Amino acid sequence: MESVDGEKDGVYRCSLGGLSAEGLFPDYVKEIILIDENYPDLKVPQYRMTVKKGRLNGKAVALESWNRVVVIMNYVNDELHGKYTAFYSTGELKLEANFVKGKQNGKATEYHRNGKVMKILFYKNGKLEGKMKSYCENGKLYATQNFHNDELVGFVECANGKRGLQNIECGCE
Numbered sequence: 536m537e538s539v540d541g542e543k544d545g546v547y548r549c550s551l552g553g554l555s556a557e558g559l560f561p562d563y564v565k566e567i568i569l570i571d572e573n574y575p576d577l578k579v580p581q582y583r584m585t586v587k588k589g590r591l592n593g594k595a596v597a598l599e600s601w602n603r604v605v606v607i608m609n610y611v612n613d614e615l616h617g618k619y620t621a622f623y624s625t626g627e628l629k630l631e632a633n634f635v636k637g638k639q640n641g642k643a644t645e646y647h648r649n650g651k652v653m654k655i656l657f658y659k660n661g662k663l664e665g666k667m668k669s670y671c672e673n674g675k676l677y678a679t680q681n682f683h684n685d686e687l688v689g690f691v692e693c694a695n696g697k698r699g700l701q702n703i704e705c706g707c708e
Contacts (some may be wrong), residue, residue: 550656560589567591584610599624608634623648633660671707678705 545565560567569582585593591613597606605624609617614637618642621630627650632643638661645654649675658699663682679692680701690698691706 560586562589564589578703611636637661673707675707677707 545563546568549566562625562638564586567582567584567585567586573584581597584591584595587593589609593610594629595608595610596604597608599605601627601682603624605622607618607620608615611617615634616636618636619630619632619639620628623650624628626675627648628646630645632639633641635641639658640660641658643654643656643658644652645656646669647653648670651672652670653672654667656663659665662685664684665682667680667682668676669678669680675694676695679694681688687701691701691703691705692698693703695705697703697705
């Protein structure tokens with residue numbers, strides 16, 4: 536397996552279609568750069584992933600056109616594991632989450648573009664579990680929901696006193 540330009544520089548450059556899940560990468564591959572298929576001639580990276588011992592291990596980043604980082608994540612033996620951070624295309628923090636062996640686990644926090652918390656959620660083995668709180672752009676709580684095994688349990692509780700099923704409109708003031 537060689538890089539697209541034919542050099543064995545420890546970097547494997549390919550489009551998404553050129554990435555195979557068959558077996559391990561050769562020992563000399565230390566990084567994978569997936570080229571954005573919208574800009575194949577310019578070789579604009581879409582993902583940069585660290586390879587150790589033939590597998591995705593270590594830091595990986597997803598990039599928007601022209602190398603703007605939109606996601607920072609970590610892999611252990613080809614599975615997402617550890618802190619996961621996403622950003623809006625303009626650079627503001629969008630999401631902080633955690634993965635264990637490829638599944639989302641623990642607290643996740645979503646943010647509005649202005650930096651205030653949008654949602655606080657909890658996951659267990661990739662499924663919503665526990666209380667989810669939703670906030671308006673001004674930071675005011677507007678809804679609370681409880682989940683078990685990815686299913687809504689009970690009613691949506693709105694800060695304005697309304698209660699209802701999951702599609703109830705609580706609204707921000």
